[in-house]
Amino acid sequence: MSRDYPLGTIRTEQVWKRFRADQQRMLLRDRVDQMARRLRGDRGEDWRWALRDINLHIEPGESVGLIGSNGSGKSTLLKMLTRVMYPYAGVIDVRGRIGALIEIRAGIHPDLTGRENIYLFGALLGLKRREVAGRFDDIVEFARLGGAIDRQVKFYSSGMQMRLGFAVAAYLEPHVLLVDEVLAVGDAVFQQRCLDRMREVAEQGTTIVFVSHDLPAVQSICRRGVWLEQGTVRVDAGITDALAGYRDSIEAQSEASARVGEPLQLLKYEVRGEDAEDTTLHTDEPVTVELTLGGDYRGDATLHLGVSEGTSSPIFQISHEIRMTGGDHRVACVIPRLPLPRGRYTLWTGVYSIGKTDGGTLMSWHSAGQFDVFGPMLDTPPRAVVMAAPVFVPHQWED
Amino acid sequence: MGGQRAQVIDEPRGQAAPPGAPVPAGPPPELVFKRRLRPLQVARELWAARELVRALAERDLRARYKQAVLGFAWAVLTPLALCAIFTLVFHRAVKIETGAVPYTLFAYLGLIVWQFFSNTMNQGALSLANNLSLLNKVYCPREVFPLATMLVATVDMVIGVGVLGLMFLVFWTAPAATFLWVVPLLGIQFAFTYGIALILSVAVVYLRDVRHLLPIITQMGVFATPVAYPLAKIPQRLQEVYVGVNPLGAVIEGYRKALLYGEAPDARMTLIAAASSLVFLVGGYLVFKKLETGIADVA
Numbered sequence: 001m002s003r004d005y006p007l008g009t010i011r012t013e014q015v016w017k018r019f020r021a022d023q024q025r026m027l028l029r030d031r032v033d034q035m036a037r038r039l040r041g042d043r044g045e046d047w048r049w050a051l052r053d054i055n056l057h058i059e060p061g062e063s064v065g066l067i068g069s070n071g072s073g074k075s076t077l078l079k080m081l082t083r084v085m086y087p088y089a090g091v092i093d094v095r096g097r098i099g100a101l102i103e104i105r106a107g108i109h110p111d112l113t114g115r116e117n118i119y120l121f122g123a124l125l126g127l128k129r130r131e132v133a134g135r136f137d138d139i140v141e142f143a144r145l146g147g148a149i150d151r152q153v154k155f156y157s158s159g160m161q162m163r164l165g166f167a168v169a170a171y172l173e174p175h176v177l178l179v180d181e182v183l184a185v186g187d188a189v190f191q192q193r194c195l196d197r198m199r200e201v202a203e204q205g206t207t208i209v210f211v212s213h214d215l216p217a218v219q220s221i222c223r224r225g226v227w228l229e230q231g232t233v234r235v236d237a238g239i240t241d242a243l244a245g246y247r248d249s250i251e252a253q254s255e256a257s258a259r260v261g262e263p264l265q266l267l268k269y270e271v272r273g274e275d276a277e278d279t280t281l282h283t284d285e286p287v288t289v290e291l292t293l294g295g296d297y298r299g300d301a302t303l304h305l306g307v308s309e310g311t312s313s314p315i316f317q318i319s320h321e322i323r324m325t326g327g328d329h330r331v332a333c334v335i336p337r338l339p340l341p342r343g344r345y346t347l348w349t350g351v352y353s354i355g356k357t358d359g360g361t362l363m364s365w366h367s368a369g370q371f372d373v374f375g376p377m378l379d380t381p382p383r384a385v386v387m388a389a390p391v392f393v394p395h396q397w398e399d
Numbered sequence: 400m401g402g403q404r405a406q407v408i409d410e411p412r413g414q415a416a417p418p419g420a421p422v423p424a425g426p427p428p429e430l431v432f433k434r435r436l437r438p439l440q441v442a443r444e445l446w447a448a449r450e451l452v453r454a455l456a457e458r459d460l461r462a463r464y465k466q467a468v469l470g471f472a473w474a475v476l477t478p479l480a481l482c483a484i485f486t487l488v489f490h491r492a493v494k495i496e497t498g499a500v501p502y503t504l505f506a507y508l509g510l511i512v513w514q515f516f517s518n519t520m521n522q523g524a525l526s527l528a529n530n531l532s533l534l535n536k537v538y539c540p541r542e543v544f545p546l547a548t549m550l551v552a553t554v555d556m557v558i559g560v561g562v563l564g565l566m567f568l569v570f571w572t573a574p575a576a577t578f579l580w581v582v583p584l585l586g587i588q589f590a591f592t593y594g595i596a597l598i599l600s601v602a603v604v605y606l607r608d609v610r611h612l613l614p615i616i617t618q619m620g621v622f623a624t625p626v627a628y629p630l631a632k633i634p635q636r637l638q639e640v641y642v643g644v645n646p647l648g649a650v651i652e653g654y655r656k657a658l659l660y661g662e663a664p665d666a667r668m669t670l671i672a673a674a675s676s677l678v679f680l681v682g683g684y685l686v687f688k689k690l691e692t693g694i695a696d697v698a
Contacts, residue, residue, distance in 0.1 A: 016426040019696065053423065083538035085695040089426035102536045109533075111462035123454035124537045128446060 007096035008175040008207040010081060015054040015090035017076055017231075018047040050076045051231045054090070057263075059173070063198075063208040065222035065239055067215065069244050072228040075209045076165045078102065078180050082207065096175025097125055101166055110154035114145055114164055116152055121168045134170050143167035143195065162189060164266025170197050177201055180211045195221060208344060213348055216242055217315065244344065251370060264295035264351050264363040269330060270370040271347060283341055285393030290332040291349060293363070298326045303331060306348035307340070308367075315340065316330075321354065335395045342375045412503055421588045428520045444540045455547035459522070460554065466687055474555040475562050478510040485510070493627070501570045504563075508658065509626035509651045510580075511559045516592050516647060517617050518552035519545075523596030527694065528603045534694060541691050542684070545596040549589070568585055572659075580657035580664055581640045584650050591646045594679030597687040604694055614698070625651055630668075639671055646672035646679075 012130075029296065051073045058064055066074045069385060079085040080092055082100045086220060093301025118139055122132035140149050140200045143163040153161060170177065179198065198221050202208050212218050218225070218239065227235040229249075270290045273281050281287055301324055306317035322331055347368045353360025459628040482503060488496045490502040497505045526544035527534065534541065602609045624645060625632065630652040633641050644651040649672035653664030 009672065014426060014430055016430075053426070079535070079695060082536070084535055086692040088434050089430040089432055091430070098538065109458060112458055116458065116461065120454045120458055121537075123451040123541055124533075126451075128450060128488060 003095065005095050006060050008205065009093070009095045010056065010058040010176060010207060010209070011091070011093040012054050012056045012077075013054045013091040015051060015077075015080065015092060016049065017073075017080065017090045018049050018088050020047060040082075045082060049088075049231050051080075056226065056233070056236070057208070058207055061202070063202045063222045064211065064223055064224045064226055065218035065242070066209060066211045066228065067213075067218060067242065068225050068228035068234075069250075073231040074228055075102070075180055077228070078178050078204040078211055080211065081176075081178055086192070090255050091201070094176055097173075098170055098173030098176045098178065099125060099169040100178040100180075101169040102178070102180045111152060112142075112158070113152055114143075114149040117123075117164065118168055120339070122172055125174065127171050127172060135173070139164075139167045139171045140198070142171060142193070159187065159190070166194055166197075166365070170194075170201060174206060176207045176209070176211050181213065191217075199395060215247070219243055247344075251367065253262045262295075262361070262363050263297040263299075264293050266291060266349055266363065266368055268292040269347065269349070269368050281338060281373045283373060284337050286340045287335045288332055289335070289347070290330065291368075292328055292330050293322075293351065293357055294323070294328045294334040295324070295362075296326060297324050297362055299324060300354050302354055303347075303352050304352070304365065306365075308346045308348060311341060317348070318395055322351075322399070333395055334398065338373065340373045340375075342373055344370055344372050346370050382384060422434065432692075434689055434692055441540075441688075443581060445542065448540050448543050450586050452543050452547050452550060454552035455543060459547060459551045463551075471558060473557040476581045478507065478514050478559055479562070480493055481510050481514075482507045485627045491496065495628050495632075498660070500655075501572070503628075504566055504570055504572070504659065505655065506627055507563060507566060508654055510638075511556055512588060512647060512651050513624060513626045514559065514586070514619055515552050515556045516595075517620065518555060519549045519592045521601060522548040522551065524599035524603050524609065526596075528610075531604075531694075541694070542597065542687060545593065545600045549593055549596060552592075577657045577663055579660055580653060583669070583673070584653045584657070584664065587646055587673050588650045591650075591672075591676035594681075594683035596675065597683035598682075601687050601690045601694070605690065605697060619681070626646055629655070638668070642668050642671045643675045644682070646676045648672075664683040 008076065056079060066077065070072050076085065079102065080087055081094055082098055082102065083092075083094070084102075097124070109120065112120065114187075115136075119129060119132055120138060121130070140146070143160070143166070145160065145164060148156065153164070156164070169179075175234075177198070190246050195217055198208060198210065201219065210218060210221050216383075222239045225237060225246075226233060227237070227242045235245045237245075264385040268291070270288075271281065272287045272288050272290070294304075301322055302319050303322050304317060304319045307316060308314045313380045318333070320331065320333065322329060347370070348365060349363070350361075350365035351363040353362060390399065401525075464473075469476070485506040488502050489506065495502065500691040526548045527541065529546055599609060599613075621627075625648050630638065630648050632644075633648070649665070649668040653669055653672075656662040656664050
């Protein structure tokens with residue numbers, strides 16, 4: 001036996017998992033076919049690695065964000081941590097009680113009432129009836145179910161089912177809490193409360209593994225980030241570094257898809273500071289964005305310019321009317337005081353016929369590239385609901 | 400604002416895997432996962448899950464009778480209805496000889512056992528398939544699902560035995576003094592039934608065809624098992640083989656001897672049945688545990 005790790009430890013050593021990639025039809029003639037091939041010495045099996053050589057050691061009380069694109073193996077890994085799925089090779093060791101919220105309706109039986117479901121789920125986690133009873137009121141209170149607790153779960157709305165599922169998983173005091181991309185179903189207020197609860201549980205020493213594509217949410221919960229790519233650990237580091245690396249790779253991919261065949265193209269762009277020689281940008285100081293457009297189009301058009309953090313959270317956008325004369329056109333925008341804190345940002349542009357943003361596309365909205373801003377870091381804010389382009393930026397245009 | 404500036408933020412982000420150590424093409428063969436069963440650990444895990452078995456059985460019972468007006472009465476109505484048919488067909492028409500014992504009592508005793516078996520088999524076979532959504536999210540020893548269905552069938556059986564007590568009153572006969580033989584016979588009955596439920600439950604997950612096989616087994620089984628007739632109807636020289644394949648034959652015969660005729664069950668038949676049911680139980684358990692690891696992959 002290996003040494004004794006404390007409750008809440010998660011350890012994986014050289015974990016491999018594979019799935020069948022060939023069609024797995026169950027018809028008899030396929031079976032016969034397969035058997036004939038096997039007799040000839042051809043196994044005829046096609047396997048695809050879902051996870052390769054995963055080594056993780058998570059200490060009790062750590063909060064780890066699992067990020068990566070679709071199909072990178074996040075959910076498979078989580079399923080193996082819950083012991084629902086078995087690895088093809090390697091050692092998985094999770095100490096203590098596991099609370100998992102893999103999908104909505106985790107452990108929820110539609111024909112039973114909410115109350116019965118809570119006890120059933122508690123039993124699944126290995127809790128005694130008495131222990132569940134002690135936490136019962138907290139669960140009902142958190143899930144905001146009130147009188148609905150004695151109604152059959154099949155009559156619940158999907159939000160109610162999700163709330164019940166999360167409340168049960170988070171309040172039955174697991175040593176390890178695994179949460180997989182489920183909060184999307186709840187409304188914004190409930191998402192907020194879930195994240196709060198997860199932070200609270202983390203502070204009480206519960207180990208958390210959180211899978212989500214909502215990167216700001218991951219950042220607000222987790223201290224450590226594990227970025228999976230094509231079934232392997234690409235980066236295992238502090239959450240900021242892991243997220244930055246992941247965002248960069250997304251951006252690199254989206255930039256690669258260049259726009260061709262549109263009436264206008266962005267030939268060149270530059271984001272520079274006060275000093276034309278110095279290309280570094282600083283918070284609260286002047287910034288000039290210079291674009292050069294080219295194409296056959298002649299006439300008036302609206303140029304849109306936007307800045308986002310990463311690719312997903314827009315910060316501000318501004319627009320300007322330009323007149324294209326068939327040749328290259330240079331346009332610059334001066335922002336006297338850049339309101340962005342330190343970080344890496346993406347610049348977006350697009351050109352549309354006057355008065356239209358649908359239909360009259362001259363150059364579709366796309367990310368042109370990235371720029372870095374130097375300056376003070378913001379204090380990590382309490383996570384709030386993200387609004388589209390929440391910052392107003394004073395600016396003036398020159399042609 | 401202001402303050403620290405000009406810090407390089409374009410530093411390498413996180414540590415990518417060192418380029419010198421690419422991921423190998425496959426896992427080292429000694430690490431390939433193998434199912435190891437430690438009997439003690441398995442037993443401990445199952446014992447720890449007793450609360451869960453109870454909760455699952457309770458869930459099934461509640462869910463089953465939640466929208467049924469007659470509720471638990473169904474546990475009695477089904478064997479009673481079959482019993483009435485059997486009395487008409489086998490007693491009146493075929494004229495099965497049951498000695499001094501009323502035929503209705505004779506058949507009802509067999510039907511209780513058969514109902515228990517067929518309930519556990521039919522529900523137990525689907526117990527994993529019906530709980531896949533649960534299985535894919537929460538870990539627990541998987542054998543609790545067929546076990547819970549057997550517990551539900553046991554509740555039904557207890558209700559059925561209550562009615563049997565009433566029948567003794569109606570027919571004005573007392574159960575024979577040899578009724579303690581019931582205890583080992585119950586053991587055989589449970590072991591065999593659970594073994595079958597284990598195999599079928601995991602088979603249904605892998606092969607949907609098994610689902611369609613269930614009604615056929617149920618239909619044929621009730622006539623292939625000495626429910627309506629005594630075991631003696633099976634040719635003498637085949638009886639041992641028969642009991643080896645279907646221990647329920649010896650179990651039902653044993654109950655009848657112990658409860659109705661006041662005799663000890665046939666020792667030889669009972670031993671064969673006991674050995675056979677043990678093989679079904681252990682074999683079923685091993686198959687179950689072996690195939691259990693792939694449930695999440697195929698479902």
